[in-house]
Amino acid sequence: MMTIRSGLVVLVKALMLLLAFELIMRLIDVSTGTTVRWSFLAAGALVFIPLLLIYWSAEAIVDHMTPKSNEILVETPLKSDDLQAIVFSATGAYVLVTAIRETIYLMVFLFQTQPRALVVPIPIPAHLYLTPIANWLFGLYLLIGAPTLRRWLGNIRRAAPVPRPLEEE
Numbered sequence: 001m002m003t004i005r006s007g008l009v010v011l012v013k014a015l016m017l018l019l020a021f022e023l024i025m026r027l028i029d030v031s032t033g034t035t036v037r038w039s040f041l042a043a044g045a046l047v048f049i050p051l052l053l054i055y056w057s058a059e060a061i062v063d064h065m066t067p068k069s070n071e072i073l074v075e076t077p078l079k080s081d082d083l084q085a086i087v088f089s090a091t092g093a094y095v096l097v098t099a100i101r102e103t104i105y106l107m108v109f110l111f112q113t114q115p116r117a118l119v120v121p122i123p124i125p126a127h128l129y130l131t132p133i134a135n136w137l138f139g140l141y142l143l144i145g146a147p148t149l150r151r152w153l154g155n156i157r158r159a160a161p162v163p164r165p166l167e168e169e
Contacts (some may be wrong), residue, residue, distance in 0.1 A: 092142025
């Protein structure tokens with residue numbers, strides 16, 4: 001029987017394998033062109049280092065993502081706060097995957113426009129660098145379980161219902 005913690009470890013490792021596969025495909029695409037951009041290949045190779053570190057330390061990362069580091073069996077009743085933390089962490093992992101893709105896209109854009117930028121400065125659209133930054137910050141916040149957001153949602157759930165005034169007939 002798989003525990004929730006083990007499932008999250010598998011999820012993190014699967015996301016890192018997906019990113020590594022996508023990066024390999026992009027590096028193959030760049031290297032098959034007429035001119036090989038060695039700087040992009042070097043930068044792409046450097047991206048593998050964090051992917052490997054996250055892959056190898058997935059269990060420690062999951063310990064920080066979940067509210068408790070002990071094994072929780074699926075049959076045991078989960079508190080809503082624990083379930084919320086897990087959902088926020090999984091969502092944060094997805095947002096971080098998106099942020100990594102956007103960062104890779106930004107690197108590709110910068111490397112493709114670099115030779116022309118030396119002659120004529122090319123303005124970088126704001127969304128190309130602001131979106132990855134926002135996704136990195138939001139994704140990391142969700143990955144650690146979004147503690148402030150969980151407390152706020154818990155307070156809303158536990159709030160007493162507002163009594164309605166009686167309607168006059």
